[in-house]
Amino acid sequence: MSQLKTASHIDNIPSTPGKFKTEKSPYIHRLRIHSTLSKLTLWSSFFLVFILFFFLLSPPNSSPPSPSSPSSRRALGDSWGGPDWEKRVSKSARRNSASGFTVLVTGAAGFVGTHVSLALKRRGDGVLGLDNFNHYYDPNLKRARQKLLDRAGVFVVEGDINDAALLHKLFDVVPFTHVMHLAAQAGVRYAMQNPSSYVHSNIAGFVNLLEVCKSANPQPAIVWASSSSVYGINSKVPFSEKDRTDQPASLYAATKKAGEEIAHTYNHIYGLSITGLRFFTVYGPWGRPDMAYFFFTKDILKGKQITIFEAPGLGTVARDFTYIDDIVKGCLGALDTAKKSTGSGGKKKGSAQLRIFNLGNTSPVPVSELVSILEKLLKVKAKRKMLPMPRNGDVKFTHANISLAHRELGYRPTTDLETGLRKFVRWYLDFYSGSKKKSAW
Numbered sequence: 244m245s246q247l248k249t250a251s252h253i254d255n256i257p258s259t260p261g262k263f264k265t266e267k268s269p270y271i272h273r274l275r276i277h278s279t280l281s282k283l284t285l286w287s288s289f290f291l292v293f294i295l296f297f298f299l300l301s302p303p304n305s306s307p308p309s310p311s312s313p314s315s316r317r318a319l320g321d322s323w324g325g326p327d328w329e330k331r332v333s334k335s336a337r338r339n340s341a342s343g344f345t346v347l348v349t350g351a352a353g354f355v356g357t358h359v360s361l362a363l364k365r366r367g368d369g370v371l372g373l374d375n376f377n378h379y380y381d382p383n384l385k386r387a388r389q390k391l392l393d394r395a396g397v398f399v400v401e402g403d404i405n406d407a408a409l410l411h412k413l414f415d416v417v418p419f420t421h422v423m424h425l426a427a428q429a430g431v432r433y434a435m436q437n438p439s440s441y442v443h444s445n446i447a448g449f450v451n452l453l454e455v456c457k458s459a460n461p462q463p464a465i466v467w468a469s470s471s472s473v474y475g476i477n478s479k480v481p482f483s484e485k486d487r488t489d490q491p492a493s494l495y496a497a498t499k500k501a502g503e504e505i506a507h508t509y510n511h512i513y514g515l516s517i518t519g520l521r522f523f524t525v526y527g528p529w530g531r532p533d534m535a536y537f538f539f540t541k542d543i544l545k546g547k548q549i550t551i552f553e554a555p556g557l558g559t560v561a562r563d564f565t566y567i568d569d570i571v572k573g574c575l576g577a578l579d580t581a582k583k584s585t586g587s588g589g590k591k592k593g594s595a596q597l598r599i600f601n602l603g604n605t606s607p608v609p610v611s612e613l614v615s616i617l618e619k620l621l622k623v624k625a626k627r628k629m630l631p632m633p634r635n636g637d638v639k640f641t642h643a644n645i646s647l648a649h650r651e652l653g654y655r656p657t658t659d660l661e662t663g664l665r666k667f668v669r670w671y672l673d674f675y676s677g678s679k680k681k682s683a684w
């Protein structure tokens with residue numbers, strides 16, 4: 244009812260055009276035509292000015308920038324691309340002799356990455372670094388390592404292993420013979436705070452890298468960093484590559500174990516030659532500030548209390564601490580003995596090499612003894628607090644059987660913990676002695 248009423252009310256409004264028909268003279272008709280034309284012109288002009296106004300205000304290309312051009316990538320915040328950048332990439336990757344390698348080192352501004360890159364460059368291989376310079380620990384230390392690499396002629400490209408466009412570009416510019424993949428989210432205990440960073444770097448990033456390597460022509464041979472943590476709560480000592488690795492104690496360990504399985508897949512399907520190295524608690528100059536030997540040094544010097552973990556029943560917690568120079572020798576041994584990948588154009592042409600090695604020191608040392616060595620070297624008594632080992636990813640001990648690495652890679656560690664820590668302490672005191680450096684720390 245009310246709807247009908249409303250409709251009749253509207254019908255009575257007299258000004259609605261076309262409702263009332265009047266007699267029209269030709270003059271009036273011409274006048275009307277004229278006035279309609281004027282209105283039309285006026286509105287068209289308004290419309291054109293309106294369009295012109297918006298055209299002038301809008302940017303030349305309002306579609307999302309394509310990540311393939313250097314300028315648009317720079318607009319997106321990326322710092323790579325362009326002729327100068329490509330020249331730096333090529334120069335850094337140039338090898339000294341025809342028999343030398345051309346190696347892409349991921350995580351080059353990291354602890355192991357820096358040492359391996361320097362060693363490769365020193366012997367005449369072409370080396371290009373890649374690092375995302377994340378803030379997991381003091382980025383100033385990573386920048387200092389980058390300066391060191393720069394002085395040695397190693398250019399570190401700033402970018403992430405998850406950036407497929409960047410990786411493809413690097414392989415377009417340089418036909419890498421080898422990839423030394425050391426970029427990872429490290430740290431056993433931090434996995435409880437930031438689990439997704441482990442999935443992002445150690446799984447998604449690794450897969451992304453392998454995808455690019457698989458389609459590269461020629462395919463590179465890959466050597467990458469797994470971890471002693473894959474042995475998890477394994478109680479059989481020393482840890483052999485044949486032992487079970489299906490009981491990880493941390494998400495970090497689980498992602499490294501996943502990496503080993505992923506490596507198998509890419510070897511099996513695409514013929515990529517892949518070697519995994521299980522590092523055992525690597526320490527030394529330019530080390531990682533998140534590791535116990537490093538922050539114990541810092542805290543002992545500051546007079547701060549340090550916490551030493553004990554296993555259940557007052558048991559000793561021990562690590563097979565391995566000095567960085569020994570690890571570097573193992574990495575170079577793995578690169579030197581790596582066979583070529585067998586695929587091309589993303590297709591496997593024959594079976595390819597797949598290896599896994601322990602790189603440890605074969606002499607576990609209790610953490611309390613590590614602290615005693617540091618006290619002696621620093622000439623400062625530590626304020627020790629013993630605490631039961633929290634259930635946050637730690638394992639009670641690690642101990643490497645290295646006979647396989649010895650046989651296949653010629654790996655033979657030669658640095659005992661005291662000798663290695665002496666070198667670390669010397670570097671530490673020197674690096675953090677300047678007042679500027681101290682404030683950055």
Ligand SMILES: O=C(O)[C@H]1O[C@H](OP(=O)(O)OP(=O)(O)OC[C@H]2O[C@@H](n3ccc(=O)[nH]c3=O)[C@H](O)[C@@H]2O)[C@H](O)[C@@H](O)[C@H]1O
Pocket residue numbers: 429430431469470471472522523524525533534535536550551552560561562610632637
């Ligand atoms: O081999 C690896 O694959 C891993 O090695 C390293 O892990 P971890 O062996 O756990 O080294 P790290 O943290 O230095 O603790 C050393 C010892 O100090 C004990 N520890 C630690 C902290 C503390 O406050 N107190 C303490 O007693 C602690 O219980 C432990 O016994 C790398 O960080 C990791 O990224 C991975 O590479």
